[in-house]
Amino acid sequence: MLKCMCFYQNSFIEELSTPCYIVNTDVLAENFRNIRAKADQTGLSLLLAMKGFPLAKAFPFIKSYVDGISASGLFEAKLGSKLGKKVHVHTPAYKKEDAEEIAAHCSHIVLNSPHQQEVFSHVATAKNEFALRLNPEVSIVEEPVYNPCAPYSRFGLTKEMLSAVDGRFFDKISGFHIHALCGSSSKDFNNLISAVLDKFSDYLPSVSWINLGGGQALLEDDFDFADFAENLDILHSKYHLKTYIEPCEYLVMDAGFLLTTVLDVVHNGKDIAILDSSISCHALDVLKNYYQLPVIYPQAGEKGYSYLLAGNSCLSGDVFGEYSFSAPLKPGDKIVFGDMGSYSFAQMNYFNGINYPDICFYSEKNGFQQIKSFDYMNYEALYD
Structure with a gap:
């Protein structure tokens, strides 16, 4: 297993806008x-x-x-x-x-x-x-x-x-x-x-x-x-x-990360840290496959302060999981998830490169009117 090469120890990480996918080249x-x-x-x-x-x-x-x-x-x-x-x-x-x-x-x-x-x-x-x-x-x-x-x-x-x-x-x-x-x-x-x-x-x-x-x-x-x-x-x-x-997942293993920021901490039976991210938007594989991403920063494990890390969407199940840390979380803290190399941004947009549907209006008076369509250039703009 490769080391993740601790880029998050670099002070520049505090200056990055979040949420942010990071690829360790x-x-x-x-x-x-x-x-x-x-x-x-x-x-x-x-x-x-x-x-x-x-x-x-x-x-x-x-x-x-x-x-x-x-x-x-x-x-x-x-x-x-x-x-x-x-x-x-x-x-x-x-x-x-x-x-x-x-x-x-x-x-x-x-x-x-x-x-x-x-x-x-x-x-x-x-x-x-x-x-x-x-x-x-x-x-x-x-x-x-x-x-x-x-x-x-x-x-x-x-x-x-x-x-x-x-x-x-x-x-x-x-x-x-x-x-x-x-x-x-x-x-x-x-x-x-x-x-x-x-x-x-x-x-x-x-x-x-x-x-x-x-x-x-x-x-x-x-x-x-x-x-x-x-x-x-x-x-x-x-x-x-x-x-x-034609592998993929094991070619990019340990190279992908999701950087997020804690927006608020609330308590309802458990401490809940609300992030500026969402599993339904940024880690769809987690939602589909019911697994938990590793948190690599701050170091998580059997620590004294436990939190549910939750997304900022209206989906009730938008929860990354429960993690424990050595110090309390507060708004503005950065969280880095690992295991985000394969199928992360790929499932966020255009999985398999399948195009988005066109959008049409219909009325009995005017019939069908195409108001929005997508093409390859929309796809290319995301990844190139």
Whole structure:
């Protein structure tokens, strides 16, 4: 586990406006450097999954350590192309009106079903490689909401579905894409590769590369790269496949923080410190997944003064959690939360780069009137 490199000891932190996301670029670069070294030892190619960290401003710190980016749609692909490397894109379904731009920005286009090839039939060029997403039907992730292989999944083709595909289709694709992990161990990753070899070995000779997705807990102490070396070697030596992974969370681990300020302290059975932040606005993952962020400043733990740290919205459940400190909190004090690198600002705005809805008025007299619309430039302005 990397040290957070105590930037909060710098007096300048008192001058920052809050709430504020802070990205420690020293930690960011160290994460990428460490994982790049391990990936090189195992012959893995490394893509940054934009869905969790779409901060193009950080590209200069990570560019030398990755082979490209993985995008969840047009907006992420366009922004990710600023890295100047390979752009892989995958999504459950493509809009026909986006096809030309996707083909222009992406080197690798993953189809979720064979008939999606038709979307790109008139816009694809020789620079575009097409892949097919597969469903290995291994439910390694226990929580159904995060399990791409859950029953009735819309993601990819199972072995049975693949057997019904016209064999001529494989002449049009050069790769496979598989994603089935979330915060998973090296043992889980090895089991995934085993499932791929078991279910899809008949199809592997027809392609030149495979993307095994993200979700590998690469920086955990017990993640053993040797666990999956034998199975990975089969993909490399027997099938001669270029093998990608597309992590995010463990590339930015310990590099992201949320700086807030205490606005008031009230008492209702417990002391409650109200912050100028909100989990529903600034830490949505906490609200969705019911976990508690670490407070790294002031140092929290088994201390003498306990507080509920609460957000400043009208949502009753807008509470970061209960924390104890060695001294009382007062208005104006700074609070620094850790574990805010991945999926923090990504979920605050445009998760997966999916566009905001247009806004229309309607009346019987005037019909429909579009009063507000959003486009890629709104998205780019947030992260570049």
